[in-house]
Amino acid sequence: MPSRRSLVSVPPASAAPDDNDPLARERAHLAASRAALRAMRADAEALDIRDVAANWVNAEVLASGIEARIASLADLADAPLFFGRLDYGHPVGAPEAEEDDTTGRLFYIGRRHVHDADGNPMVVDWRAPVSQPFYRASKKDPQDVLLRRRFGYTGGQLTAYEDEHLSDPHEAERASALLQAEIERPRVGPMRDIVATIQPEQDAIVRAGLEGTVCVQGAPGTGKTAVGLHRVAYLLYAHRERLTRTGVLVVGPNDSFLRYIQQVLPALGEVEVGQTTVEGLVARPDVPVRGTDSPRAALVKGDARMARVLRRAVRAGVRPLPDEPLVVVRGSRRWRVPAWEIEELVRELLDRDMRYGAAREALPQRIAHAVLVRMEQAGEAPDDRVQDAVARSAPVKAVVKQVWPAVDPAKLVLRLLSDPAFLAEHAEGLLDEDEQRAILWEKPPRGVRSAKWSPADAVLVDEAADLVQRTPSLGHVVLDEAQDLSAMQYRAVGRRCSTGSATVLGDLAQGTTPWATESWAAALEHLGKPQAGVEELTEGFRVPREVIAYASRLLPSIAPGLAPATSVRESPGDFTVRQADGASDQEPDRTVVAACRRALEREGSIGLIAADSRIGALTAALGEAGLPFLTPGDETSAEVRLTLVPATLAKGxxxxxVVLDEPAAIVADEPDERTGLxxxxxxxxxxxxxxxxxxxxPLPAALATGLEAAPSTALTGQSA
Structure with a gap:
């Protein structure tokens, strides 16, 4: 048996398994598990549902479910079926506990469940309760685990294992070499899952219940995005039927980010989770987004006060008192409802604070009921069919059209943004004159489709549409990079989970929009989840310690209330600050290209991040140097590992x-220094x-200070 807390590593072997060789036995189990997974997929593909479904609708639903099942059983060559093992039992010398199903058994922990032909588990899903101790058990709390084994892989081949005897009092607790190696493994291509490296504090968030909303404040590199995606996978495992019916959605900051994360959930066996941006969430065919707002206009349009302005505007069309009494003819009789009674019905609906469209649909029935009361008083015996007929009659429809006219959300917002008098009427006491002028269009459009709608305008239309008709709610929504949303954008997302829950992910220090939130309490209030708990992740797994320490110099200026992140990375990372010779305009570009060449000598992906205003010059410089590059979200390959990234798309x-070009230019590109930092x-x-x-x-002051005193191992070519 390997020594306590030992790492056993050998090169891949093709020899037959040796019963005395633990690694050979584990490789044999891996091969058998892959064969079992192929058999499970073959069984799913062989299902014949031609005579099972009662109709074509059921057949389509059933076929879709089977297709999703087949897709979830894909065997990904570069994603090992299992990454760990748990051996359960009672420690020697410890009091005998009550026997359970796990005592004396071992379980292989992997990305999905795999069973043999008899239904016996060969790999247990990482989300199953029996797998939880793999992430949370410790020497202080072994949770009946005798041994925790981690596996190391190279190119899909099982090449190492590491044992930790949790119930052995003589074994000292120490860091896992395999865990550290997995964390530091080079990133090439899109984001990958972290099921093998989830930490206890992350696991607690991942496995939080469905009913409550969770907000995660996470410093860079703490894995908040991965935690949110793995939480989706866990919730789908624990509440499959409910969430399949109500739906799950991931909302990200931009399309590049969504392309970057799109492979994580499929790798975990979840292939039916929607992904979109806030712009995609509120998109409407009648509101094509073709324009942009000034920062001032976007700030006002994103303010929560706009919801009250829109509410006033939507309800402004209601006229409680009709011009004349209502007369309904039924057969040879005429039934009269006076104007004052219709006014009472309208005011009652207004007081109930129903959505505009729902109240408009209820009004004909209320009027028809008033007619039926008169019919009953006259000795007639009308039924529900008579009431429906009265509600659909031309006189009633005419009255409803007069006192409670239909509202088109896009036309309403168009009028609000192009008619100064209409805006002033409904913004009185909410927006001052300068704010009103800021959001009014300079040249009113001829119609809805000719208007140059901005992203903020589309959110206003979405708010107006919800005031008219309720927006359908999903079962769970994950909102990433949430710190950059405006109050109105939070409201738009909140409408999509009004009867469900949410996972909110972000970092207040990374807020880069003029309307970025300053507190999670305010953000959660706008989202409609004021009771949500806030969890903070400060232990970084991605960013090297020297790099995060350097970046954290900016925190006192950008987020003084946040604690700097720490890093569990044992390697300090390669970190240099170089000053380019400014003797010619081309010299800074040549220095950047040289830095990219040095980075390409190393393994992994390379990101050249620069101010948006510098992208054109760097594109030309890279082309002249013959260095091919990608755009954000494109998948890197062995041939092209360099990506040119505008700073505005770097988030997430x-x-x-990373080669970071001209920090001062990144700061200068933003409307104010704080946003730039x-x-x-x-x-x-x-x-x-x-x-x-x-x-x-010159570097920003916080980054320049103290460079001359930094250790030469951390900073080379530094300049104050």
Whole structure:
């Protein structure tokens, strides 16, 4: 048996398994598990449902379910079926506990459940209760686990294992070498899952119940995005039927980010989770987004006060008193409802605070009921069919159209943003004159489709639409990079989970929009989840300690209330700050290209992050140097590992090595210094293994201070 807390590593072997060789036995179990998974998929593909479904609708639903099942059983060559093993039992010398189903058994923990032909588990899903101790058991609380074994893989081949005897009092607790190696493994391609490296504090968030909303404040590299995605996978496992019926959605900051994370859930066997941006969430065919707002206009349009302005505008069309009494003819008789009674019915509906459209649909029935009361008083015996007929009659429809006219959300917002008098009427006491002028269109459009709608305008239309008709709610929504949302955007997302729950992920220090939230309490209030708990992750697993320490110098200026993140990375990372010779305009570009060449000598992905205003010059410089590059969200390959990343698209992405061009330009591109420093903080923390900062202009004061005193092992070529 390997020594206590030992790491056993050998090169891949093709020899027959040796009963005395633990690694050979584990390889044999891996091969048998892969064969069992192929058999499970073959069984799913062989299902014949031609005579099972009662009709074509049921057949379509059943076929869709089988297709999803087949897709979830895919065997990914570079994703090992299992990454750990738990041996359960009672420690020697300990009091005998009550026997349970796990005592004396071992379980292989993997990305999905695999069973043999008899139904016996060969791999247990990482989300199953029996797998939880793999992430949470410790020497202080072994949770009946005698041995925890981690496996190491190279190119899909099982090459190492590491044992931890949790119930052995003589074994000292120490860091896992395999865990550290997995955390530091180079990133090439899209984001991958972290099921093999989930930490106890992350696991607690992942396995939190469905009913409550969870907000995660996470410093760069703490794995908050991965935690949110794995929480989705866990909730789908624990509440499959309910969430399949109500739906799950991941909302990210931009399309590049969504492309980056799109493979995580399929790798975990979940292939039916929707992904979109806030812009995609509120998109409507009648509101094509073609325009942009000034920062001032976007700030006002994103303010929560706009919800009250819209509410007033939507209800402004209601006229409680009709011009004349209602007369309904039924057969040879005429039934009269006076105007004052209709006014009472309208005011009653207004007082009930129903949605505009629901109240408008209820009004004809209320009027028809008043007619039926008169018919009954006259000795007639009308039934529900008569009431429905009266409600659909032309006189009643005419009255409803007059006192409670239909509202088109897009036309209403168009009028609000193009008619100064209409806006002033409904913004009185809410928006001052300067704010009203800021959001009014300079040139009113001819119609809805000709208007140059902005993203903020689309959110206003979505709010108006919800005031008219309730927005359907999903079972669970994951909102990532939430710190950048406006109050109105929070409301738009909140409507999609009004009867469900949410996982909110973000970092207040990375807020880079003019309307970025300053507190999670305010954000959760706008989302409609004020009772949600806030969990903070400060232990980083991605960013090297020297890099996060350097970036954290900005925290006192951008988020003074947040504690700096720490890093569990044993390697400090490659970190350089170089000043380019500014003798010519091309010299800074040449220095950046040279830094990219040095980075390409190392393994992994390389991100060249620069201010948006510098992208054109760097594109030309890379082309002249013959260095091919990708755009954010494109999958890297062995041939092309360099990505040119505008700073505004860097959020949420990660690269093994980052070359950061001209920090001062990143700051200067933003409307104010604080937002610029936050954008720079984001860019500095995208590195997994190494960071090279290249500058010709003076660095921001917080980053320049103390460089001359930094250890030469951490900073080379530094400049104050």
């Amino acid at each position: 992405l990660e690269y093994d090595h 936050r954008r720079l903080y984001v860019a500095l923390t995208r590195a997994v293994s190494g960071l090279a900062v290249v500058h010709a202009r």
